[in-house]
Amino acid sequence: MITAEFDYQRVSSVADAVAALQAGGEDAKLLAGGHSLVPLMKLRLAAPSRLIDISGVPGLAGIERDGAQWRIGALTPHARLAASDVGLLNRVAATIADPQVRNRGTIGGSLAHGDPASDLPAAVLALDGSVVAHGPDGERTIAASAFFSDYMETALAPDEMLCEVRVPAMDGYGFGYEKFHRRAEDWAVVAVAAAVKVLDGACVDVRVALTNMASTPLRAGAVEAALRGQPATAEAVAAAAQRAAEGTDPPADLDADADYKCHLARVLCERALVAALAPA
Amino acid sequence: MSGSVTVHLTVNGVEHELEVEPRRLLVHALRDDLGLTGTHVGCDTSNCGACTVHLNGDAVKSCTILAVQAEGSAVTTIEGLGGEGNLHPLQEAFWNDHGLQCGYCTPGMIMASAALLAENAHPSEAEVRHALDGNLCRCTGYHNIVKAVLSAAEAGAGAPVAS
Ligand SMILES: Cc1cc2nc3c(=O)[nH]c(=O)nc-3n(C[C@H](O)[C@H](O)[C@H](O)COP(=O)(O)OP(=O)(O)OC[C@H]3O[C@@H](n4cnc5c(N)ncnc54)[C@H](O)[C@@H]3O)c2cc1C
Ligand code: FES
Ligand code: FES
Numbered sequence: 001m002i003t004a005e006f007d008y009q010r011v012s013s014v015a016d017a018v019a020a021l022q023a024g025g026e027d028a029k030l031l032a033g034g035h036s037l038v039p040l041m042k043l044r045l046a047a048p049s050r051l052i053d054i055s056g057v058p059g060l061a062g063i064e065r066d067g068a069q070w071r072i073g074a075l076t077p078h079a080r081l082a083a084s085d086v087g088l089l090n091r092v093a094a095t096i097a098d099p100q101v102r103n104r105g106t107i108g109g110s111l112a113h114g115d116p117a118s119d120l121p122a123a124v125l126a127l128d129g130s131v132v133a134h135g136p137d138g139e140r141t142i143a144a145s146a147f148f149s150d151y152m153e154t155a156l157a158p159d160e161m162l163c164e165v166r167v168p169a170m171d172g173y174g175f176g177y178e179k180f181h182r183r184a185e186d187w188a189v190v191a192v193a194a195a196v197k198v199l200d201g202a203c204v205d206v207r208v209a210l211t212n213m214a215s216t217p218l219r220a221g222a223v224e225a226a227l228r229g230q231p232a233t234a235e236a237v238a239a240a241a242q243r244a245a246e247g248t249d250p251p252a253d254l255d256a257d258a259d260y261k262c263h264l265a266r267v268l269c270e271r272a273l274v275a276a277l278a279p280a
Numbered sequence: 281m282s283g284s285v286t287v288h289l290t291v292n293g294v295e296h297e298l299e300v301e302p303r304r305l306l307v308h309a310l311r312d313d314l315g316l317t318g319t320h321v322g323c324d325t326s327n328c329g330a331c332t333v334h335l336n337g338d339a340v341k342s343c344t345i346l347a348v349q350a351e352g353s354a355v356t357t358i359e360g361l362g363g364e365g366n367l368h369p370l371q372e373a374f375w376n377d378h379g380l381q382c383g384y385c386t387p388g389m390i391m392a393s394a395a396l397l398a399e400n401a402h403p404s405e406a407e408v409r410h411a412l413d414g415n416l417c418r419c420t421g422y423h424n425i426v427k428a429v430l431s432a433a434e435a436g437a438g439a440p441v442a443s
């Protein structure tokens with residue numbers, strides 16, 4: 001399959017990318033790994049008039065510990081994140097598709113694409129992470145909780161580029177990511193991300209987020225509230241996980257109807273919490 | 281709109297300069313412009329892995345990469361791994377262990393396996409299966425493919441692939 005025609009432009013700085021987006025108008029798109037955009041273009045579900053290739057912009061593919069947070073460059077491929085020490089995100093990245101896709105797909109593209117079935121958005125949301133975006137007026141930081149606005153829509157303006165993802169280091173937390181899919185390399189039907197901190201046998205902090213349970217990734221607030229302060233026991237986890245589908249609105253699709261997705265959310269939530277409580 | 285763009289690629293150690301439309305896929309540049317038809321197009325939707333090649337040493341699906349995105353890169357295809365008379369240990373093992381029937385998926389299977397062995401010279405069976413998540417075979421049932429990769433590893437196929 002061949003994409004529609006487009007103009008191609010390679011840029012070597014963030015400033016040039018933003019200028020190219022401004023000059024290119026509404027139909028110009030940034031191209032990072034291309035593993036969401038190129039398949040859509042081949043199916044002619046997308047037909048941008050201009051692709052601005054940011055993959056050669058130096059300094060954006062790397063992971064750095066900066067005090068109590070991790071700074072992850074937008075062009076960091078999933079494979080690199082999977083091999084890193086970034087809590088939760090490393091195990092989430094390892095579940096994305098297959099090795100070939102993980103070698104090309106980037107964290108910036110994954111978040112900017114805004115697909116609620118993608119794995120990294122819920123994980124960044126669970127950690128209360130943020131993204132750094134550059135636009136014509138300079139730089140701004142957007143909290144993950146304000147970033148995912150609707151199905152395939154984010155808070156990024158058309159002339160903004162996502163440059164960095166920041167997540168807290170989460171020292172002392174345990175993590176779990178449980179993803180249910182029907183074929184080896186497939187997208188999640190539903191997935192649940194969990195991060196839990198235990199002190200003196202009690203769950204002092206609980207973060208849970210859901211993949212593909214609504215038009216955006218969601219925090220499972222009811223589960224978090226139910227488990228916070230409770231003893232780190234199988235019983236407490238099982239009771240809290242029962243609330244995983246509260247406040248969700250999963251769309252029915254070819255893989256599952258809404259009831260089944262709610263059931264999956266509860267089962268996977270319990271498994272993710274159990275994994276997060278397991279000794280490292 | 282579009283026009284053509286000059287792309288510089290080193291494919292199996294040979295430098296090439298190609299004039300391509302921006303929408304030319306890497307797999308078509310390899311097959312149609314350079315005549316390297318060992319790399320196959322199976323699904324054309326990024327799922328089957330028949331088009332797997334190495335880009336600067338990493339296994340990638342060349343049906344999902346524009347040729348212009350590969351500017352300045354080193355590409356290794358199945359032809360670069362080995363050929364008649366000097367088969368790579370993986371090619372040898374797929375032959376010996378009946379790791380293929382129709383052979384359509386084989387170049388991609390071998391390139392994905394070569395990337396695995398370059399990183400992990402002695403994988404477990406589970407690691408081999410996991411590393412081949414992105415490669416589909418409609419004939420063999422995978423059993424002999426996995427067997428071939430394991431016996432190639434035993435034969436020392438894990439040496440880095442030259443590009
Ligand atoms: C077969 C297959 C299976 C997959 N399975 C999964 C899976 O299980 N889970 C999963 O999470 N993902 C999956 N993916 C998607 C993959 O992770 C993508 O690579 C990723 O979602 C997008 O990253 P990219 O760098 O390829 O983005 P691109 O395709 O280059 O871009 C995607 C979108 O984001 C925009 N964009 C890219 N970078 C930036 C930036 N820095 N700033 C602003 N906008 C930007 C682009 O303009 C475009 O609109 C799969 C892909 C394939 C092909
Ligand atoms: S042809 Fe590229 S993945 Fe199937
Ligand atoms: S041998 Fe026929 S598809 Fe694998």
